[in-house]
Amino acid sequence: MFSQMGVPTKKTPYEVSEASDVVITMLPNSAHVIDVYTGPNGLLHGGKLLRPWLLLDSSTIDPETSRNLSATVSNYILKEKKGDWEKPFKLDAPVSGSVTAAEAGTLTFMAAKICNNLALAVSMLGISEALALGQSLGVSARTLTNIFNCSSARCWSSDAYNPVPGLMEGVPSSRDYNGGFASKLMAKDLNLAVESAKLAGCKYPLTSQAQKIYTELCSVGHEAKDFSCAFHHYYSGMDEPHDK
The missing domain is CATH 1.10.1040.10 (N-(1-d-carboxylethyl)-l-norvaline Dehydrogenase; domain 2)
Structure with missing residues (x-):
């Protein structure tokens, strides 16, 4: 569907990572997030070098999984420095507003979801x-x-x-x-x-x-x-x- 609209698409999370400066994920549960980040062809598949400087996870998942993934990402190094930054950032930022706000474009990023x-x-x-x-x-x-x-x-x-x-x-x-x-x-x-x-x-x-x-x-x-x-x-x- 997106490719028909002229939006570039990729086959795996790793391919998305290799083509992006910022990656936003929004998935149903912790297992899905772990798989997209660390599974085969996941966002972190390419060794300890990472292209995106910001990984923003907007899934509503358990705090332990979020903390563990943030700790994992902190061990990576950017392929290209972003200003003075040498390491990527992983932020936990779920959204509030439900479907109504999504349709209106008024979703709010938040903590403590x-x-x-x-x-x-x-x-x-x-x-x-x-x-x-x-x-x-x-x-x-x-x-x-x-x-x-x-x-x-x-x-x-x-x-x-x-x-x-x-x-x-x-x-x-x-x-x-x-x-x-x-x-x-x-x-x-x-x-x-x-x-x-x-x-x-x-x-x-x-x-x-x-x-x-x-x-x-x-x-x-x-x-x-x-x-x-x-x-x-x-x-x-x-x-x-x-x-x-």
């Missing part, structure tokens, strides 16, 4: 649970959302990425939860958060519960649906009639 997605999952589940409870008590999701968004419950999940079908256009809930941040990816990130919390000796009751919910959603066939589908497929929330 696992912590961000932990908070995102818990806030989405909290908003979904509250909206579903409100519906069960006879309060429309539209009314509750208006209350949330002018009070202390306001958050991204309520005012920018609402999980209730019929409330907001241009978000996954408006298209049967398709085309967003897949529940299987959220489950993966929560698994990373749990493992990180264990290693750090931190308590993680909300992370653990969120992990169980998204694992369950994946196990019953919703792994490809956007993570906001918890409102409908876990809490049994109802669609909201469109305004007339």
Whole structure:
């Protein structure tokens, strides 16, 4: 596809490395990143000399893998010095904003992505649970959302990425939860958060519960649906009639 658009393409990560000053990777999990960097014909395949001065990994992976790869890259030397730099840099820089921001070209490079997605999952589940409870008590999701968004419950999940079908256009809930941040990816990130919390000796009751919910959603066939589908497929929330 890219070659048809006039964009140069290569067959292996190593060929990309040999033709690039900067390499950006964005892959599903740690195993993929390790393979692209250190596998056969990986980015680091060509001995201890490296052409790209910057290797930017935007994958959401476990901190240990990221640190290990950074340490490995630090042992390499640039084929050509970049100013005063003799060694390449490897940076861990995941992105925030999901599919909506990617389409709009407004993704944000960030640190601490696992912590961000932990908070995102818990806030989405909290908003979904509250909206579903409100519906069960006879309060429309539209009314509750208006209350949330002018009070202390306001958050991204309520005012920018609402999980209730019929409330907001241009978000996954408006298209049967398709085309967003897949529940299987959220489950993966929560698994990373749990493992990180264990290693750090931190308590993680909300992370653990969120992990169980998204694992369950994946196990019953919703792994490809956007993570906001918890409102409908876990809490049994109802669609909201469109305004007339």
